[in-house]
Amino acid sequence: MANYSTNEFKGGLKVMLDGDPCNILENEFVKPGKGQAFSRVKLRNLNTGRVWERTFKSGESLEGADVMDLDMEYVYSDGDMWHFMKTDGSFEQYAVDKKAIGDVEKWLKEQAVYTVTLWNDNAIAVSPPNFLELEVVETDPGLKGDTAQGGSKPAKLSSGATVRVPLFINQGEILKIDTRSGEYVSRA
Amino acid sequence: MTDIRGADDWQPTATIETLRARAQLMAKIRAFFAARDVLEVETPILGHGGSTDPHLDSLALEAITPDGHERLWLQTSPEFHMKRLLAVGSGPIFQLARSFRDGEVGRRHNIEFTMLEWYRPGLSLAGLIDECDALIRHVLPIDPGPLRQRRYRDLFRETLDVDPFTTSLAILRQRGAEIGGLSMTDADRDGCLDLLMSFAIEPLLGREGIDVVVDYPASQAALARKHRDPEDGAEVASRFEIYLHGIELANGYDELTDAAEQAVRFADDNRQRQALGKPTVDIDHRLVAALESGMPPASGVALGVDRLIQLALMKDSIAEVMAFPTPRC
Numbered sequence: 453m454a455n456y457s458t459n460e461f462k463g464g465l466k467v468m469l470d471g472d473p474c475n476i477l478e479n480e481f482v483k484p485g486k487g488q489a490f491s492r493v494k495l496r497n498l499n500t501g502r503v504w505e506r507t508f509k510s511g512e513s514l515e516g517a518d519v520m521d522l523d524m525e526y527v528y529s530d531g532d533m534w535h536f537m538k539t540d541g542s543f544e545q546y547a548v549d550k551k552a553i554g555d556v557e558k559w560l561k562e563q564a565v566y567t568v569t570l571w572n573d574n575a576i577a578v579s580p581p582n583f584l585e586l587e588v589v590e591t592d593p594g595l596k597g598d599t600a601q602g603g604s605k606p607a608k609l610s611s612g613a614t615v616r617v618p619l620f621i622n623q624g625e626i627l628k629i630d631t632r633s634g635e636y637v638s639r640a
Numbered sequence: 641m642t643d644i645r646g647a648d649d650w651q652p653t654a655t656i657e658t659l660r661a662r663a664q665l666m667a668k669i670r671a672f673f674a675a676r677d678v679l680e681v682e683t684p685i686l687g688h689g690g691s692t693d694p695h696l697d698s699l700a701l702e703a704i705t706p707d708g709h710e711r712l713w714l715q716t717s718p719e720f721h722m723k724r725l726l727a728v729g730s731g732p733i734f735q736l737a738r739s740f741r742d743g744e745v746g747r748r749h750n751i752e753f754t755m756l757e758w759y760r761p762g763l764s765l766a767g768l769i770d771e772c773d774a775l776i777r778h779v780l781p782i783d784p785g786p787l788r789q790r791r792y793r794d795l796f797r798e799t800l801d802v803d804p805f806t807t808s809l810a811i812l813r814q815r816g817a818e819i820g821g822l823s824m825t826d827a828d829r830d831g832c833l834d835l836l837m838s839f840a841i842e843p844l845l846g847r848e849g850i851d852v853v854v855d856y857p858a859s860q861a862a863l864a865r866k867h868r869d870p871e872d873g874a875e876v877a878s879r880f881e882i883y884l885h886g887i888e889l890a891n892g893y894d895e896l897t898d899a900a901e902q903a904v905r906f907a908d909d910n911r912q913r914q915a916l917g918k919p920t921v922d923i924d925h926r927l928v929a930a931l932e933s934g935m936p937p938a939s940g941v942a943l944g945v946d947r948l949i950q951l952a953l954m955k956d957s958i959a960e961v962m963a964f965p966t967p968r969c
Contacts, residue, residue, distance in 0.1 A: 484842065
């Protein structure tokens with residue numbers, strides 16, 4: 453992989469740091485009046501999900517990480533692993549372990565398309581689509597006529613997540629959910 | 641989203657309202673100097689020589705001139721040309737000059753920026769600090785609070801419990817590594833001091849008023865004269881920097897007028913550049929010649945206008961006071 457110097461650091465660049473692949477989130481250029489420049493960098497360790505803050509001398513470089521984000525369809529889980537399939541027609545499948553699936557486990561829906569992050573061809577992270585349409589499998593009965601503002605209640609969704617929904621929502625309805633905030637958007 | 645570059649970022653990062661306020665502040669700056677009989681000058685952005693400063697990276701370009709294909713440098717500040725005017729007796733002069741520093745882009749930096757630079761023949765460094773203070777108060781809409789002078793050395797002692805001149809390099813490296821979170825094992829003395837200054841001291845400066853840092857280490861003199869620290873005779877640079885709200889606003893010198901010393905510093909700078917693995921920069925021989933013919937003793941200061949406007953308009957980043965910062969130019 454190529455090496456990247458601090459002045460090439462920008463959000464989204466994937467680099468190796470302390471043996472882990474990282475995604476650069478922010479790069480702040482710091483320089484005293486006439487002196488040496490530094491880069492204060494925020495990176496997300498893609499293996500652990502932790503955010504690191506590191507300082508580099510201007511001109512230092514890091515090795516690029518062989519990290520790719522690919523669109524894949526969720527197929528099934530065998531209990532230990534979660535299986536995804538490339539959407540490029542190759543039917544090639546990747547198994548994702550518990551650590552890599554993380555919190556996304558509660559946002560899984562068969563045939564929906566996820567972004568799977570591969571490092572050296574191993575799946576290390578999965579991110580859900582921003583919006584998912586999911587069925588309500590459990591909630592208190594809906595309040596008739598209450599379609600306006602006011603109040604919310606918990607609803608358990610088919611993927612396993614629980615979100616706050618308006619009082620008028622009933623079991624069996626399909627809802628549009630923002631997976632980034634875990635919030636109800638609308639009826640689907 | 642679209643694949644055509646620029647389709648989604650062609651718009652200015654400053655609002656038209658901000659640009660109008662900016663224009664008014666620029667007019668205020670010009671009025672300040674007009675009232676004090678300081679002559680506004682315009683000098684070239686391009687020069688046959690560039691800044692050799694080891695920590696500034698100059699941009700260069702190829703031009704076809706009457707002498708054929710030549711390499712010309714974009715100025716990192718208008719200093720060299722302005723000093724050549726001083727050497728022929730221009731008297732006090734100021735300039736609002738576009739300046740360029742390669743690689744510098746951030747919340748407070750842009751590769752191309754506006755520098756306010758002015759020179760006062762016969763005025764002491766203390767006199768120039770007073771004038772900077774007056775200008776800043778003239779431009780800012782609210783009182784920034786009192787001006788305090790802080791010695792570089794005292795700031796390090798008070799904030800970090802180290803003496804920038806006498807503490808061992810090993811300890812400076814250790815403190816730098818702790819504070820910066822990076823390996824400092826191969827850092828030199830100035831590298832450690834720069835890191836400690838930027839990360840531990842600068843953010844604290846200018847919080848209760850205008851802080852003026854004076855008596856920098858002699859190794860950071862750049863184009864300033866040097867004098868002895870009365871405390872123990874340590875050599876210090878006759879230089880100041882002005883901070884407000886943690887932002888470095890201005891950098892002033894009791895200007896070096898000794899041609900031989902200037903030539904030595906240029907050569908030293910280029911040697912340092914080579915040691916850092918950076919390209920050398922063509923030396924401005926015309927500046928050396930001007931100093932040889934005799935430049936009057938003068939104090940001079942460079943002030944980042946975009947940052948001053950950023951503070952005056954209470955904006956979070958320099959891009960908000962520029963129509964098109966480098967990423968959008």
